[in-house]
Amino acid sequence: MTRAPQALLAVRSLLLDHLNIDDTRARDADLEPNEVGIVGDTNHRGGYHCGSDRVVTNDYSVVESPRDRNGLTLDAAALDVGTFQLNSGGRTHNLFTFSTWCVAQCVANTPDTRDIREIIYSPDGKVVRRWDRLGRRGTGDRSHLWHTHFSFFRDAIKAGRDQRPLFRRYLAHIGLIGGDDMGRHVRHGEQGEPVRDLQFRLNRLGIKTKNPKVKGAEPTALTTDADYGDHTAEAVKAFELSVLGKDYKGDGKSALAATWTRLDDAYWLQLIAKHAPKPPVQPAPTIDYAQLAKALDLHGLSGAIPLPALAAQLAASPELAWALTDELLKRLVTTKQG
Structure with missing residues (x-):
């Protein structure tokens, strides 16, 4: 019979440990x-x-990806998460903000999301959307207005791969656990996946610096080699200076909790700026110079110049048009006050 795999039971426990605030009673x-x-x-x-x-037969959770076909076992490969709401770090967090944060990580293809096939969710409790790594579908049924569905590639579940890092990162992002819980405090000279994750995030933000070990080198993106060397330190320093300016006194040789938070915040701002609707372009006002010439003539400002010639002069000289218009407005105000 279908069973719940340990990798997803561990994610379930992690979320309940931190989002079921009062486990002695049921609360909305x-x-x-x-x-x-x-x-x-x-x-x-x-x-x-x-x-x-x-x-x-032809189950989409099996046939659409070799990762699923090769990973099919008795294990389920999905997780549903229901509604919650809490205040942390001066902000309100709920199922909708959690879901959109997770989707943004998937869109960015962060290393800890690459076993996720799809997320069916609502960003606001009004519409249902679907992020699908394979690009097959874009929505789901209305039950996803109040719960979010995560599908994991079956080969990842079969391999028993730990699926908690993404969710730990979310809990740290909203301030429920500290950076140490994430295992992502890294320093110069260290190696491993947390360093690779750091390099990925710096590259994602477009940080380019000179490699100190290459004489005369041009600024380049980092090689994601999971090695916290001098080039990575230079990139960390450049990023911190871009955010903190002269308040940053470090040398880029450590990336602790505050650095990771700034990296996440910078990416969110970048994402928002990229997808924010552009303000409509306002057309330049059109000026009827013939009408303007008539108005000027009516108030004694045309001199002896024929109106067609005056209109042509106004069109050719914006300075003249502004000066005469300004004088016209003054006379209109004086007339009205009189």
Whole structure:
């Protein structure tokens, strides 16, 4: 029978440990145990909530990717997360902000999202959207207005790969756990996946610096080699200076919790700027110089110049047009006051 794999049970426990604030009673604001599901109910057939005993013919959770075909076991490969709301770090966080944050990480293809096939979610409780790594679908049914669905490639579940890093990062992002819990405090000379993640984030923001070990080198992006060397330190320093300016006194040889937060915030600002609607371009006002010439003539400002000639002069000389218009406005105001 379909079973819940340990990798997803660990994610479930992590979320409940930190988002079920009061585990002694059920509260609407909390994420309750019955709101975090892995295995579909006994009538559920097909999809990532089912293992090999419940998939159906041409099941999309099996046939659309070799990662799923090769990873099919009795394990379910999906996680549902229900509603919650809490205040942390001076902000309100809920299922909608959690979901959009996770989707943004998937769009950015951060290393800790690459086992996620899809997220079906609502950004606002009004519309349902779907991020699909394979680009097959764009929406889901209305039940996703109040719960978010994560599908994981089945080969990742079969391999028992830890799926908690993304969710730990979210909890740290909203201030519920510290950077040490993320295991991402890194320093010059260290190696490993946290360093690779740091390099990826710096590159994603477009940070380019000279490699101190290459004489006469031009500024370049980092090689994501998971090695916190001099070039990575220069990139960290450049990033921190771009955010903090003269308040940054470091040498780029450490990336602790505050640096990771600034990296995330900078990316969010970049993403918002990229996708924010552009203000409409206002057309330049059109001036009817013939009408302006008539108005000037009516108030004694045309001199002896024929109106067609005056209109042509006004069109050819914006300075003259502004000067005479200004004088016209003065006379109109004087006339009105009189």
